[in-house]
Amino acid sequence: EVQLVESGGxxxxxxxxxxxxxxxxxxxxxxxxxxxxxxxxxRGLEWVANIKxxxxxxxYVDSVKGRFTVSRDNAKNSLFLQMSSLRAEDTAVYYCASxxxxxxxxWGQGTLVTVSS
Amino acid sequence: ExxxxxxxxxxxxxPGEGATLSCRASQxxxxxxxWYQQKPGQAPRLLIYGASxxxxxxxxxxRGSGSGTEFTLTIxxxxxxxxxxxxxxxxxxxxxxxxxxxxxxxxx
Numbered sequence: 001e002v003q004l005v006e007s008g009g010x011x012x013x014x015x016x017x018x019x020x021x022x023x024x025x026x027x028x029x030x031x032x033x034x035x036x037x038x039x040x041x042x043r044g045l046e047w048v049a050n051i052k053x054x055x056x057x058x059x060y061v062d063s064v065k066g067r068f069t070v071s072r073d074n075a076k077n078s079l080f081l082q083m084s085s086l087r088a089e090d091t092a093v094y095y096c097a098s099x100x101x102x103x104x105x106x107w108g109q110g111t112l113v114t115v116s117s
Numbered sequence: 118e119x120x121x122x123x124x125x126x127x128x129x130x131x132p133g134e135g136a137t138l139s140c141r142a143s144q145x146x147x148x149x150x151x152w153y154q155q156k157p158g159q160a161p162r163l164l165i166y167g168a169s170x171x172x173x174x175x176x177x178x179x180r181g182s183g184s185g186t187e188f189t190l191t192i193x194x195x196x197x198x199x200x201x202x203x204x205x206x207x208x209x210x211x212x213x214x215x216x217x218x219x220x221x222x223x224x225x
Contacts, residue, residue, distance in 0.1 A: 045153075045161065045204055045216040059212040095160055102208030103151045105172070107160035 002026035009111030022079040022096030030074040038092035123217035129225040140205035149209035
């Protein structure tokens with residue numbers, strides 16, 4: 001059974017930092033491009049960041065460039081999102097998702113990041 | 118960035134009836150269009166990819182169609198478990214891939 005389990009979400013003050021993790025099982029993690037997708041409370045989905053299978057290429061939505069860093073450890077089947085200079089508008093449930101030819105075929109259950117003073 | 122627009126925002130339908138959801142792209146995305154279903158408190162689930170191919174385990178009552186800029190998700194004979202929010206996503210022009218704002222399918 002495919003599983004993606006996120007962790008690391010928390011309440012953090014504006015300007016603070018947080019590191020999200022996602023552990024994968026049930027599929028060959030190293031063969032899949034991986035992304036973070038977020039969903040603000042009561043709103044729609046927004047792609048945040050993507051990392052290619054071997055970590056050689058990384059992409060970000062404009063609103064997080066320079067503040068967020070995506071990384072992966074294929075030996076540990078893990079995906080990470082280092083977030084800094086957090087803003088209120090970063091408040092959301094953050095999902096990790098595996099990609100196949102551009103579509104998100106598997107999703108984690110999400111982890112909530114709340115940025116508030 | 119390609120903008121995806123879904124309509125209607127909310128659709129009220131009785132169980133057993135059919136529903137048609139629309140998604141429009143601001144420029145052509147070919148057939149690089151996916152549909153997702155999201156229930157309250159759950160992660161999205163892939164339904165359709167390539168505009169018309171059902172993902173593994175998706176019932177035949179879900180049908181995707183369209184190409185270019187106009188797409189449709191048709192759900193025939195609605196079951197209770199089908200009432201949810203549906204999102205379209207284009208992955209032709211990436212990054213970023215972009216999602217529509219969603220259509221909430223509710224029980225009438």
